[in-house]
Amino acid sequence: MARAMEPAPPAVAVAPPRVEFANALRGLAALFVLMSHHLGQFWLDRSLAVGYADMPRLADSVPTPLLVSILNPTRYFDWGAFGVALFFLISGFVIPFAFERYGWKGFLAGRFFRIYPTYAVGFTATLLAIYLGGLYFDRPFPHGLPDMALHYLVGFRALLGGPNIDGIVWTLDVEVRFYILCALAAVWLRRGSVLVFLLPAVLAVGILAALSLGRPLPVSTQFLLFMFIGVAFNLHYRGRLERAPLVFVIATLFFLFVGAWHLGRLHGISIQLWSYGAALGCFALAYAGPQGWARNRLLRFLADISYPLYVVHAIAGFVLLRVLLDRGVPAAAAIAAVLLGALALAWLIHRFVEAPTHRFGRRLAYRLSRNLGKAGPATVEA
Numbered sequence: 273m274a275r276a277m278e279p280a281p282p283a284v285a286v287a288p289p290r291v292e293f294a295n296a297l298r299g300l301a302a303l304f305v306l307m308s309h310h311l312g313q314f315w316l317d318r319s320l321a322v323g324y325a326d327m328p329r330l331a332d333s334v335p336t337p338l339l340v341s342i343l344n345p346t347r348y349f350d351w352g353a354f355g356v357a358l359f360f361l362i363s364g365f366v367i368p369f370a371f372e373r374y375g376w377k378g379f380l381a382g383r384f385f386r387i388y389p390t391y392a393v394g395f396t397a398t399l400l401a402i403y404l405g406g407l408y409f410d411r412p413f414p415h416g417l418p419d420m421a422l423h424y425l426v427g428f429r430a431l432l433g434g435p436n437i438d439g440i441v442w443t444l445d446v447e448v449r450f451y452i453l454c455a456l457a458a459v460w461l462r463r464g465s466v467l468v469f470l471l472p473a474v475l476a477v478g479i480l481a482a483l484s485l486g487r488p489l490p491v492s493t494q495f496l497l498f499m500f501i502g503v504a505f506n507l508h509y510r511g512r513l514e515r516a517p518l519v520f521v522i523a524t525l526f527f528l529f530v531g532a533w534h535l536g537r538l539h540g541i542s543i544q545l546w547s548y549g550a551a552l553g554c555f556a557l558a559y560a561g562p563q564g565w566a567r568n569r570l571l572r573f574l575a576d577i578s579y580p581l582y583v584v585h586a587i588a589g590f591v592l593l594r595v596l597l598d599r600g601v602p603a604a605a606a607i608a609a610v611l612l613g614a615l616a617l618a619w620l621i622h623r624f625v626e627a628p629t630h631r632f633g634r635r636l637a638y639r640l641s642r643n644l645g646k647a648g649p650a651t652v653e654a
């Protein structure tokens with residue numbers, strides 16, 4: 273007797289305008305981070321930029337392009353911090369929607385296939401870029417096998433003593449820890465219960481306890497507090513949090529975030545807080561006026577490739593930019609080549625790695641969550 277056909281997982285519905293703004297911001301956030309590295313950090317902090325790729329420092333005699341000066345007029349704003357802050361807020365906003373379809377097991381399974389395969393391919397491309405840059409500049413490969421292996425364990429790398437080789441993995445560590453917290457609060461997130469804010473309250477108590485004992489505060493802690501601001505917007509969108517409580521929760525969480533920043537390991541670079549505040553303002557304005565975020569092909573393309581673009585652009589771009597400048601290519605042409613190359617590589621990874629593994633992860637998540645009995649169309653793609 274033929275086996276009964278399993279029902280297909282629900283299709284992702286077209287997001288309404290108020291949710292589509294988050295998808296558009298996702299693509300723009302990746303573009304801001306890319307811009308901060310190749311039209312900012314590489315030129316303005318030359319030792320740091322080439323330090324990650326272990327290449328000779330770009331000489332001070334090489335002029336900084338005018339566009340770089342225009343895009344970075346003040347040290348009180350950083351495009352990279354602004355983009356990362358948007359990513360954190362977007363994750364906090366969209367992740368709770370997943371629990372309308374999936375249980376905690378399905379959610380974690382889906383997140384695994386959403387994050388790890390794409391990152392593994394992107395980080396491998398980063399290592400290849402460092403190796404090729406070393407061949408060009410006649411330098412030995414700087415990383416050992418244990419450090420490289422630990423780097424693939426996103427979310428647990430820092431706990432196991434792994435280094436930050438690509439400069440961006442720390443943000444994914446924060447994301448994975450946020451997913452674990454969300455899985456613990458799956459019931460509250462599914463119901464849209466304000467009890468979910470017990471989690472940042474516990475984090476705040478943990479901060480105070482660590483400080484009272486003289487223990488170092490994990491860098492991820494303050495960013496987890498910041499991500500719960502996105503959760504507050506989610507509950508307001510779903511009608512579970514009124515406007516006045518929303519403002520109160522946002523103000524409280526941002527106050528705790530700022531306090532944890534100043535009391536933790538990042539107190540010496542507190543000027544980036546302006547960028548996080550600006551990102552919160554931008555997100556709030558986009559949420560309040562979503563009608564202007566109509567779907568279009570450019571924003572959709574940037575949103576589609578945002579994760580692989582974020583993962584692969586930094587070190588590979590530094591290497592290519594440094595080599596092109598060493599070969600005498602004009603700065604404008606070198607920057608254009610790096611930006612186009614990053615977009616092309618991100619699209620390839622999206623097309624052949626991210627999209628198929630994400631589809632597989634959604635199917636697996638659906639199968640693990642069929643006991644929920646109400647897996648309807650998604651409101652937004654998480």
